[in-house]
Amino acid sequence: MARFIFITGGVVSSLGKGLASAALGSLLQARGYTVRLRKLDPYLNVDPGTMSPFEHGEVFVTDDGAETDLDLGHYERFTGVAARSTDSISSGRVYSNVLEKERRGDYLGKTIQVIPHVTNEIKDFIRIGEDEVDFMLCEIGGTVGDIEGLPFFEAIRQFAQEKPRGQCLFMHLTLLPYIKASGELKTKPTQHSVKELRSIGLAPDILVCRSEGPIPLKEREKLALFCNVRAESVIAAQDLKSIYEAPLAYHREGMDQAVLDAFGIAPAPKPNLARWEDVVDRIHNTDGEVRVAIVGKYTQLEDAYKSIAEALTHGGMANRVKVKIEWIDAEVFETEDAAPRLERLNAILVPGGFGERGTEGKIKAAQFAREKKIPYLGICLGMQMAVIEAARNMANMGDAASEEFSEGVDPRDFTPVVYHLKEWVQGNAKVTRAKDDDKGGTMRLGAYDAVLTKGSRVAEAYGDTNIEERHRHRYEVDIKFREQLEAQGLIFSGLSPDGRLPEIVEVKDHPWYIGVQFHPELKSKPFAPHPLFADFVRAAKEQSRLV
Numbered sequence: 001m002a003r004f005i006f007i008t009g010g011v012v013s014s015l016g017k018g019l020a021s022a023a024l025g026s027l028l029q030a031r032g033y034t035v036r037l038r039k040l041d042p043y044l045n046v047d048p049g050t051m052s053p054f055e056h057g058e059v060f061v062t063d064d065g066a067e068t069d070l071d072l073g074h075y076e077r078f079t080g081v082a083a084r085s086t087d088s089i090s091s092g093r094v095y096s097n098v099l100e101k102e103r104r105g106d107y108l109g110k111t112i113q114v115i116p117h118v119t120n121e122i123k124d125f126i127r128i129g130e131d132e133v134d135f136m137l138c139e140i141g142g143t144v145g146d147i148e149g150l151p152f153f154e155a156i157r158q159f160a161q162e163k164p165r166g167q168c169l170f171m172h173l174t175l176l177p178y179i180k181a182s183g184e185l186k187t188k189p190t191q192h193s194v195k196e197l198r199s200i201g202l203a204p205d206i207l208v209c210r211s212e213g214p215i216p217l218k219e220r221e222k223l224a225l226f227c228n229v230r231a232e233s234v235i236a237a238q239d240l241k242s243i244y245e246a247p248l249a250y251h252r253e254g255m256d257q258a259v260l261d262a263f264g265i266a267p268a269p270k271p272n273l274a275r276w277e278d279v280v281d282r283i284h285n286t287d288g289e290v291r292v293a294i295v296g297k298y299t300q301l302e303d304a305y306k307s308i309a310e311a312l313t314h315g316g317m318a319n320r321v322k323v324k325i326e327w328i329d330a331e332v333f334e335t336e337d338a339a340p341r342l343e344r345l346n347a348i349l350v351p352g353g354f355g356e357r358g359t360e361g362k363i364k365a366a367q368f369a370r371e372k373k374i375p376y377l378g379i380c381l382g383m384q385m386a387v388i389e390a391a392r393n394m395a396n397m398g399d400a401a402s403e404e405f406s407e408g409v410d411p412r413d414f415t416p417v418v419y420h421l422k423e424w425v426q427g428n429a430k431v432t433r434a435k436d437d438d439k440g441g442t443m444r445l446g447a448y449d450a451v452l453t454k455g456s457r458v459a460e461a462y463g464d465t466n467i468e469e470r471h472r473h474r475y476e477v478d479i480k481f482r483e484q485l486e487a488q489g490l491i492f493s494g495l496s497p498d499g500r501l502p503e504i505v506e507v508k509d510h511p512w513y514i515g516v517q518f519h520p521e522l523k524s525k526p527f528a529p530h531p532l533f534a535d536f537v538r539a540a541k542e543q544s545r546l547v
């Protein structure tokens with residue numbers, strides 16, 4: 001039976017609760033335990049699939065096809081444990097389940113209320129798979145005091161009460177602001193935040209305090225006294241140069257020890273931190289720098305491309321180079337020449353995206369990379385744009401386009417090299433979709449196999465010809481243009497096992513030009529960089545020697 005750790009946040013949002021949870025997960029693994037991490041989000045969307053990347057950052061997709069919060073990406077990157085659809089829940093999902101049950105008559109005769117019906121639904125969710133791991137870490141989104149968070153806080157209070165004593169632990173993450181004028185670190189916001197928690201029946205066992213610098217003993221003692229925790233359980237989470245320093249930094253601060261102590265686990269198993277020591281060594285001991293352009297649409301919010309940025313960092317670690325990302329808004333290439341911004345860069349990446357805005361700029365970037373022989377990685381929409389570019393400029397199909405951007409356009413006026421996919425195979429089952437389906441959760445989502453052509457660049461990068469990668473898209477490159485495009489040098493080097501869906505394209509006679517319909521970035525880890533990103537950065541490193 002798992003032990004449960006509930007992670008909450010206070011004072012302000014964006015303190016890195018997800019990161020702290022993920023790092024703690026990795027430290028428990030280093031002590032030999034198995035872990036699973038979960039995110040409980042108070043917002044009312046059923047899942048983040050329909051939210052704007054500008055507002056919510058990237059959508060992280062699991063193997064089993066759930067569209068989830070980007071924190072699940074942190075969890076995977078730090079623990080290597082593949083997230084499942086049952087590791088992410090929102091108020092929207094909870095209420096939708098409860099209402100579905102109500103309509104079905106499951107509660108017949110009862111008045112449906114937040115307590116117990118909604119809280120029971122949350123508790124049932126937390127319990128899923130509780131026998132599978134040693135520790136279940138559940139992060140509650142938002143901050144204590146948010147109205148919509150209340151049912152979750154109440155549910156975890158009840159949950160801990162129902163479990164045998166000593167099986168649940170509460171970790172609270174807060175901010176200690178530093179007041180420059182008086183040279184003081186202030187504990188009051190944390191005291192208030194804990195007071196707020198206690199008023200709803202939750203008493204933290206461990207306080208993780210974000211601060212710019214170290215926390216002096218005096219402040220720790222004050223926090224311990226006023227917040228009713230042990231002084232050893234006040235963990236300083238100082239700003240770090242790289243997020244991957246977090247496991248070692250938190251270990252030095254005694255976070256994992258405090259957790260084991262709180263559970264009364266003694267003697268504590270010795271940690272093996274070799275994996276994280278190697279990761280940190282690779283970050284700090286680099287030989288040179290490569291500059292990679294991300295030509296996208298949501299470039300003002302880096303969180304929108306979180307996993308891609310991380311996967312590039314991992315690719316750098318594999319090659320012991322620092323990867324510097326240049327964020328470029330694709331729209332600029334619709335009015336400006338691509339050369340001045342792109343020519344001195346060592347590689348170009350066009351990420352996934354939705355909607356027409358910026359796509360002509362992405363096509364220009366793909367063309368520039370192809371013609372100037374700069375390494376190019378196109379992901380999902382980035383692959384589709386590469387195919388449109390090749391069709392227009394290599395295969396003489398000047399009107400090549402995607403059906404995604406041709407609403408209301410006469411079908412005779414363009415060649416749909418990318419079309420709306422309405423039927424495909426998943427495992428042994430056929431999946432079908434209609435144009436006016438609901439938007440939420442209806443894409444081709446989750447893990448699908450692909451078969452790679454022996455001897456292709458992509459097969460070389462993977463060192464394999466059978467792969468499985470995560471998908472999230474509605475449109476697809478049309479296989480019927482294969483011959484025509486291959487004749488001009490755009491090779492379809494990876495297909496779905498039934499041969500009907502192009503998964504990968506690459507340009508012949510180019511140092512490194514690959515487009516993939518899936519999202520390789522979602523599976524990259526600092527201790528296991530994704531082979532495509534490792535090889536892409538290797539190619540960028542070679543390119544950097546030429547510039």
Ligand code: GLN
Nearest residue numbers: 352353380381473474475
């Ligand atoms: N908008 C494209 C599609 O739906 C690409 C999606 C993506 O890049 N994730 O097919």
